[in-house]
Amino acid sequence: MMRMTMPTAPISMRKLKEILRLKYGCKLSHRQIAKSLSVSPSIVSKYACKSAELDITCWPLDEKWDDNSLQQAFFKTKPRLKGFTIPDWSLVQQELRPKTMTLLLLWEEYKERHAEGFYSYTHFCRQYKAWLKCQKPSMRQNHKAGEKLFVDYCGPTMSIVDRSTGECRTAQVFVAVMGASNYTYAEATYSQKLEDWVMSHARCFEFLGGVPEQIIPDNLKSAVTKPCRYEPDLNPTYQQLATHYDTVIVPARPYKPKDKAKAEVGVQIVERWIMARLRNETFFSLRQLNLKIQELLIDLNQRQMKKHPGSRLSQFEAIDKPALKPLPLQPYSYTLVKQVRVHIDYHIEIEKHYYSVPHTLIKQKLEAHASGKLVTLYHQGIRVAVHPRSYREGAHTTLELHMPIAHQKQQQWTPQRFERWASQFGKSTEQFVMQLMQAKKHPEQSYRACMGLLSLGKKFTDQRLEAACHRALATGVTRVKQVKTILEKGLDKQPLPQAQGDSLQDIDHKNIRGNNYYH
Template sequence: MDRKIVELLLAGMSQNHIVAALSVGKKRVKRARREAERAGYFQGVPLPAYPEAVFPDPVDRRHEKTSDNDVILQEHLAWMRERLASGWQPITVWEELPLRVPRSSFYRFLERHKLCRLGESFRHTPEILHEPGEALLLDWGKLRDVVEDGKKRTLWAFVGVLGFSRYMMVRLVWSNDVATTIAAIESMFQELGGAPGRLTSDNPKCFALEASRYEPILNPVIERFAAHYGVRMECLPPADPEKKGKVERPMPYVRRLYQAHGNEWHGLEESQAYINKKVSLANERKHGTTRLRPIDDLVNIEAQALRGLPPLAYEIEEYSEGSVRRDGFVCFRGKFYSVDEALRGEEVAVVANATRVAIYAKGKLVETHARIRDPHQSKSIKPHHQKSWEKTLRDQSHYLRRAAEVGPDVERIVQAILLEGEGFVDTRRVWGILSLEKTYPRDAVNEACRKAFELNLISYQTVRSLLKLAPRPEKGGAATLKAEDETHKFVRPISEYTKQLKLRLH
């Protein structure tokens, strides 16, 4: 609601108009104005993208306070729940309590613990009037069951009715998921040639994550879709269909229009074409309430009040909620995306389209990734999220350092193999060449790599064959004497052992 108030303030709407349009108090509008000035939104600072919070959430300290009556009643909570479940009236429970508490505190305790609903209104819903282009009312209704390929499916009629002209549109759908619903609404906008100021509907999960009598929590994808077309989303209170009777009442009429089609099934396209013809005729007849033809009211009055459509259609997005795993990854649609390990265990929201995945934590964007489409790839990790050993494996520098220790030509041939980019096949060949120093002198291995590079035969087998063909030093002679004289730095020379043996013999 704060975002809507700030957007209207930035658009130049007065405080009284905002109070009337959003049904909020003046204090809330004034508070939103002060917060917006403090945040610099009136000085050119752009609003953060939804669902990032416009203002930081205030700390609610009401739950920290507990009255004495609440503590006393808490001891008898199970007793009260049992009596109320058996049919006792709340006033009877209050009278039979083994202690005395104010009746107002008792009823507040029941409401706080959801033991009853007080103050329920049964007033008659007054007539709801709409201005031209103000609202498009939406609803679903079961049309028929379809048996196709031995499977039974339910075909739904997604109905949209303009609040002013009563112009009706019907889209046949198999489900009410987000993608299907957005596609159906966009096709209605295309048929109308514009967008209304508000979309009014119930509280399905594709529209609202949590229904409420006062302020529902909207699905962020629908919120972004509405912002793209410049419309507002209105989810009505639960169990209150009278507030959108203009679309609730025609549902049986839509079923009657399809009645003459029969039980034959020739595909969704054929049924959609059939219902389109019937609805087109219905829009040309006089409406039972207005006694006017909906098509005439649409063309002559309401079409001019609709908002123009943006040049680009909305790119359908998906929304999901979850938590950061212990390894620092977030799971979305079976794929894993990395975030900062400091967020481990935190609740996050994921908004994704066909190409990008955006991850939000505490109302702020924390990371974005290219969406994984390869079925063989399971995770996406940013370079700054990699461990030190993962970075080493990816940049392949340890192979080059090891090859440089053997010789410059070995390093050159290893680098050429890695540039071929064949993954594990390359690393096996590299380790084969590096392991040759266990059998042959390093100079010989380096020389063989130089010859293989000159022959343009860059492979382990070529280097190994050249080493086998190279002449080996003859046994005995100066080479043998040199080998005998060579000692390890931690081993004494043989002359020292000879001297000690002679002393012991004498």
């Protein structure tokens, strides 16, 4: 039997050298090299593997590798040795789980053990891939230690009964499965909304005692705002969680169930081994339900697996746990992240409350980070405002420094300030100012009138303004213009009549008709 050999000169020597230059000199990927040279990625992989066999791993090439040497090494056919040893492919798959392990290293160890007859590296890789294709779908993916965490929700829900009313409320069951060990986490939440979704991840990481390299979610709205096979748009709050834990979110492709096969199997197991056992029990709180789920989860993870050695827990502690990233020192706090646009009144809206930003950013798009205590606003990555979080719907939180100058001056005036100013003239002036403000639906609408009234003190003296306001209150005058007329006509200097009815009868003037006029 002959060894497998590479075809004779399928590409030119120039292209062969260019493949080596781009791979070892420019550090390009096989696909990038293939695109640059207009060849298939498999061709690039073939010669890259061959170069590894020949210990060619750098550029420029060593002087011994002239064109003739390359021709002999890459394109010359060689007879195969007889009696080669077939590797144990299941053991190879098991060995590949650690992140640092490579097929090349396993092939070198295999070659040393079977020097009398062994596969070439190319044939070794080809045969391993062929073996993988013959396995069951659940065995096709070779998950690295600590690399992937698959997350999803169960289809069925659990019921929680309100003791006081007897009403039932449904609870969703969140499931997370480690790729390499199948170690499983589950908990119940009241919804699949963003906050429940994100906080389930945070509690899952605490349960694992570390953070995986990647999170593989389905395309639910709390995870992906715009599903796409190639470039899905992640929910910014979910992305912020990944940033905090220094991990990567890689959503499963739509309509590609193999991308999240671990999650599908994990969901099925939780439904059968946890939810089915709880179907006849009654729960009166979410905490009570989760305590029971945790109890059954321990049993599930310690149960012996049929298709893998040991239990999920033993596999996790041996494979996944040592490879997990450490938890961040600062605990995660739920932070709503959303894109907002600045309104014309230089405020943005978060959950029906309004927060101010510098007025120069009107109509600009900002990124808002709203935690339980703070609202932080960013423009083009630069922080532009920070406010304490408020949950008062319809209310405004405004900083004076965010206002235009004209608005800042207006903001300095308050009803209390006008009342204090008016009280300096006297009680009647203070009462008239209060009357002006009470006549309007909003006190701010009367500020201009109040300022106009009080400014009359500069022109006519404080004493005369107080007297004019006293006469205005006594005679039912309600407008500032009428008070000004009293001052201009000097009526403030005249005494008020004792009884309004008697004084009207005693007035004798040529322009006033008497009682006889009407008879």
